[in-house]
Amino acid sequence: MDVDAWDxxxxxxxxxxxxxxxxxxxTDYTDFSHLERADQVVAVIPGAGWRAHWKDEGPDxxxxxxxxxxxxxxxxxxxTPVPVDAHGHTDDAESADRLIPPGDE
Incomplete structure (x- = not known):
C-alpha cells in the first residue's frame, strides 16, 4: 500500500x-512490519524515436x-522505456533484449 499521509x-x-x-x-494492521521507500515516477519524457526489441516475443x-x-x-x-504496440496498448520494456536508439536500424 502507498502511504497517503502522516499523522x-x-x-x-x-x-x-x-x-x-x-x-x-x-499500525492498525496486525501484519504491518515496516515501510519501504518506493521508486516514484517524477517525470515522463517523450520516446524520441527509440525502439524496444525482443528476440522472441513477436508472432510465432x-x-x-x-x-x-x-x-x-x-x-x-x-x-524505464514504455513502448506502444500496434493496438495502442502500453507496458514497460524492462524485459527487452535491446533498446535501439534513433537512426539505428
Missing part, C-alpha cells in the same frame, strides 16, 4: 483502507520491435 500528532504513516473507505494508521516466437512512446524517470534516477 501530525503521532508521526505514524496513514494508508487508505479500500474496504472501509477511510484512512487508517498502518519471432522478433518484435515497438516504438518507445515515453520514458518514465523515477526518484532513483532510473529511466
Amino acid at each position: 501530525a500528532a503521532t508521526g505514524v504513516s496513514v494508508v487508505v483502507d479500500p474496504q472501509r473507505g477511510a484512512r487508517r494508521p498502518v 516466437s519471432g522478433p518484435l520491435t515497438e516504438q518507445v512512446l515515453a520514458w518514465l524517470v523515477t526518484s532513483k534516477e532510473r529511466a
Whole structure:
C-alpha cells in the first residue's frame, strides 16, 4: 500500500483502507512490519524515436520491435522505456533484449 499521509500528532504513516473507505494508521494492521521507500515516477519524457526489441516475443516466437512512446524517470534516477504496440496498448520494456536508439536500424 502507498502511504497517503502522516499523522501530525503521532508521526505514524496513514494508508487508505479500500474496504472501509477511510484512512487508517498502518499500525492498525496486525501484519504491518515496516515501510519501504518506493521508486516514484517524477517525470515522463517523450520516446524520441527509440525502439524496444525482443528476440522472441513477436508472432510465432519471432522478433518484435515497438516504438518507445515515453520514458518514465523515477526518484532513483532510473529511466524505464514504455513502448506502444500496434493496438495502442502500453507496458514497460524492462524485459527487452535491446533498446535501439534513433537512426539505428
